[in-house]
Amino acid sequence: MNRKALFLIDGNSFCYRAFYAIRSLSTSKGQPTNAVYGFVTMLNKIIREEEPQYLAIAFDLKGPTFRHKKYEEYKIHRKPMPDELSEQMPIIKEVIDAYNIPIYQMQGYEADDILATIAKKSEKKGYDVYIVTGDKDVLQLVNSHIKIYNVHKEGLVYDEGKVKERYGVGPERIVDLIALMGDSSDNIPGVPGIGEVTAAQLIERFGSLDKTLSDIEKIESESLRKRLSEFKEQAKLSKELATVDTDVPVNLDLEELKLKEPDRERLFELFKELEFKTLLKDYAPFGQQLEGEYKLITDEDDFKDLIKELVKHREFALDFETTGTDPLLCEPVGVSFCWKEGQAHYVPIRDVGKGFDIKYALSKLKHILEDADKRKIGQNIKYEKVLLANYGIQLNGIAFDTMVASYLLNPSKLNHNLDDIALEYLNLRMTPIAELLGKGKDKITMREVGTEEIKRYCCQDSDATLRLKRILEPQLKEKNLDELFYDVEMPLIDCLACMEL
Incomplete structure (x- = not known):
């Protein structure tokens, strides 16, 4: 069976990457444009080099999600989006719209959940899915037809073997790993004092988080036994927080994700306003x-x-x-x-x-x-x-x-x-x-x-x-x-x- 290639981009992850990769870029009128330019450059690179047949982008929306209801301190330590990036977000979405690429965003759900839902549905319909993100919790989705295209390390694609090689556990145990070691970027607490190496060793030995917690007495280290016993419920909560939702109520028509010709005239006007001279030459109207x-x-x-x-x-x-x-x-x-x-x-x-x-x-x-x-x-x-x-x-x-x-x-x-x-x-x-x-x-x-x-x-x-x-x-x-x-x-x-x- 000839499976079609679908690329799903984590818009927020892409934007942060673009923002910090290029600094101090703005128009002659003072409008910051570094994130927009970086976003467009990375998007063009994926389209040019990977030649996806289908493409969509998902974004987070402001406001609490179901994870905040479970854990009030979820992402509480994450710094707010920089003002210079925040003011570029509407422009980035306007550019994406001019590319004729569909955007998915839904109140109460994170981009990861939306991407996970689209990925699972698409996989069942015969697509090979590549999720473009820098978030490691999405690695839990990796299987023979879903892979992660890492935004932080150019060209790195995580398949099942690469996940195991990097983290010491397979994709099906990534949430167990995060449940034990935590994730500071999302303020997922995990078990204090347990890092990535110890977490991977425990899962390797016992097979899963549940079995680790049910066999705490078999662990030789007294201090480790004590931490696991004390933070047992916190580990279970952390697993819930790290688990992506694959059942978001997304209205999905996969044919709408088919890569289309961009609106070149509109992109030309946008790039002209943003003073992207190199891009202007590529998108000048025919x-x-x-x-x-x-x-x-x-x-x-x-x-x-x-x-x-x-x-x-x-x-x-x-x-x-x-x-x-x-x-x-x-x-x-x-x-x-x-x-x-x-x-x-x-x-x-x-x-x-x-x-x-x-x-x-x-x-x-x-x-x-x-x-x-x-x-x-x-x-x-x-x-x-x-x-x-x-x-x-x-x-x-x-x-x-x-x-x-x-x-x-x-x-x-x-x-x-x-x-x-x-x-x-x-x-x-x-x-x-x-x-x-x-x-x-x-x-x-x-x-x-x-x-x-x-x-x-x-x-x-x-x-x-x-x-x-x-x-x-x-x-x-x-x-x-x-x-x-x-x-x-x-x-x-x-x-x-x-x-x-």
């Missing part, structure tokens, strides 16, 4: 990659026509592609110009193959680039300023830098590269540089990339830069940052470029 009419300048006639157009236009965005990241050492591979959204022109500059000789190309463009009346827009345009100075061209007329504008609007942001701000303000994905150059030992230089690929990449950059300028400029004015931008930041570009030369 079909939202920047596209336009991008023309390749192939001959001298095309080049002359481009110059005429540049002469006619007072303002345009430009972007150079080069062989490296240091403008003093690299060489130009091509340049694009954009004066109308969705349209751009690319001039290839090559030593061989398709492209113009570098001296010829730059000589034709020099008077345009040096004309201070032509307003130039760029993304980190200081790079172009230094690059061109290295070839004897003074880039004048620098009017707007989208990277600087993005920084002024949100100085707490970690990244202000074009990919990030295009996603943030335009909801558009740029072609990743790694798509052109590759990675690692197979990485190539921009000069080795095909002309058509570079044309598209370079024109995307100038097109996005022009679009961003028209969005960022009014925002600078609205926030009274326009004087700082134009009177201080823009002139500073020339100063900084001169310092690099």
Whole structure:
């Protein structure tokens, strides 16, 4: 029989793990996001690596459970959830909902009980169940079709053999073990003075908690006999507290647990608000990659026509592609110009193959680039300023830098590269540089990339830069940052470029 794989995640355990694994992460507005980011990262990892066919997440709810009624001090010593984690819980649940993953939570029951109930019901219906948690009391459920995927030790899966190897008893005796040794995390008292090793030895010798307590007189150690006799009822209570409830009244339709496609648009908006830049790129809505009419300048006639157009236009965005990241050492591979959204022109500059000789190309463009009346827009345009100075061209007329504008609007942001701000303000994905150059030992230089690929990449950059300028400029004015931008930041570009030369 081909059994289906069901993963059940202990949401609270996952959240605590995420919260303490990543510290001091928040949005530029001060909203803590470390637990959310860690939760999403671990969830994505499980989905990607384990490929579950079915998935659900359970959470505890505030309020007493049946265990509190049996023992008032149950979990009384557990510290309250940190405020920074507590305020992220609604966001985490909102993200889970956007993933289209069902959430189970019920007043009066713990997540462990809900997971145990779903696991047992699913096992009977032919599923292989993996419970993702860090709680050891859930190990009592382990059998040939239910395993525990340990959240604290990456990749560790507890089957029957692994439970026995780690605790010295099988899954069916885990509650007996906890009854004797207690569990400080849940304030399950156990028997004072008995630790894990002694508890395992007693169960190994007598077979169970009940038999241990009925044969106390056979124990050689007087102090141990005395403790067991004195705390006999407490041990029995501890067993009750440690035993998970597998009969929670859960409305379960296993087909609803089938892993579905996430709501990518909703996740994109959530991750955008949470400023998860890496995740944004993965969940940008389909079909939202920047596209336009991008023309390749192939001959001298095309080049002359481009110059005429540049002469006619007072303002345009430009972007150079080069062989490296240091403008003093690299060489130009091509340049694009954009004066109308969705349209751009690319001039290839090559030593061989398709492209113009570098001296010829730059000589034709020099008077345009040096004309201070032509307003130039760029993304980190200081790079172009230094690059061109290295070839004897003074880039004048620098009017707007989208990277600087993005920084002024949100100085707490970690990244202000074009990919990030295009996603943030335009909801558009740029072609990743790694798509052109590759990675690692197979990485190539921009000069080795095909002309058509570079044309598209370079024109995307100038097109996005022009679009961003028209969005960022009014925002600078609205926030009274326009004087700082134009009177201080823009002139500073020339100063900084001169310092690099």
